Amino acid sequence: MDRYERFRRAAIDRGIPDDEVDKFADQLRFAIWLGTCDADEEVVGQDGGLPRLPVGMGWPGSEIGSPLPFIASVDCAALPRAEGLPLPVDGSLLFFLHHEEDHEGAAFTGQSGFAQVLYVPAGTETVVASPPPDHDSANFFCEDIPFLLPEHRLTAWVEAVLPDWLDDEEEAEFASDAAKQLLDELKHLDQLCALVDELWPPRKGSWFHIGGYCAEIGGADPPWTLMAHANLKKRFEAEPDLPRAERIRLRQEEERRLIREWVPLAQFPTESDVYYGCFLISSDDLAAKRFERTRSFTMFTE
Template identity: 30%
Template structure:
């Protein structure tokens, strides 16, 4: 079963109540691996197939976006999808990779919403393979295959402060006994995942694998005028779900900051309505 390995590790490393409560929060994620028994479900790099009339996505005043990945919705193991993706069609992910761009802009601007794009191409749409604009080299093409894995909230995710064990402690409180002298916080949950499997952590759906803090919090802070101090911050963060994450990857010559990760998140209501243009991308690195 998809949750068995992480469940066993949690029961071995965490207090019993904390382990059982955390396991109840698990969601399946579709890990995009370099090999697998089924068909190819996604691809990193290469050239995208776009409708002939569609312009190459760009960031005004900065330049064209790099093509990162495509995902074949029909090939995904739908019974394990934690998010309502279309039954057919292709998702295309673009991002402004300043390290590969002439005229590299201020890195602080790279999380601007115009610095990334998600495009959905419905099944049956006429498309042609497109080469990138001049001075924009494509990443090497790497095929990816589906592997179902257990994902869970970790590293200060709001659910760790909102979910209580049978005795009434929050999950964040319940793990203090295993952290050791001088340590605090909820990194222990992330450490379990890192101990269980190695990257790269390319993934569709499920909980994100944050390099720093919760990606939902980062995006909520960006969209709220008063940021973390806004009384609606927790509710706003809870609206966002992971659409995809793409790890730094030697095979595709991708490196995000200091060997970090890209995360595309989207509000649940926008995802349900197929408004993929509303997705936002954020990057974390060590």
């Protein structure tokens, strides 16, 4: 029995109508959370330290004269499976990000050259990478964050995730018209949210997660909104007289499509106090292992 079916059966057993359960379940996602590994837990990856790169491969970013800080790596074969998240069954994923440069260059498009996800297929011969020359320049980060960070082993588990507007009254005030309509239709919302927490109690200690929804950080637009604006920019420029209400409707419709079709491949706080990393990929590209199409939207937290 998968997690969605487990949730549906438990909700219906409590007398909640089928159609309401299905509408709520459509908003429910499952994410893989990663945190520091205790001695008795399975190791699924690492953050910090030095990555294992394919033999003969240079440090990512070095070819453009800007080596990228290594964030984390995960062993896909060791990760728990999460519904709706078609990760590779084996091989490794490595994440690199220069958060300051990415934040400045990736607005709207998510493509800056200062973020990279590397997929290393199973069976590839790898070696522990040597740090790039002059990597710890004092000016690399404005906050003087070291290029190389201490290594920690990571473990992983699966948690349920809901969109912020579904279980937060303040966020609900700013939700789209479609979301507000759904909230009106969910007469057992509190019971459904409580059931999610009961079935999958949140666990402390995570700092990195794969899947779920994009976190909305600070006062800036979330990645879905930025992508929707970018996708609609040419149309809005070609139709300058398009009414504001229609522009809002089209943007919200585009955001809903993006939320359905794209998933966060990684989200994490950076070593900076004011930047948060977010890698996005379409479900189709994830299933096809087209990680070169990953987009990065580093968010400013203030």
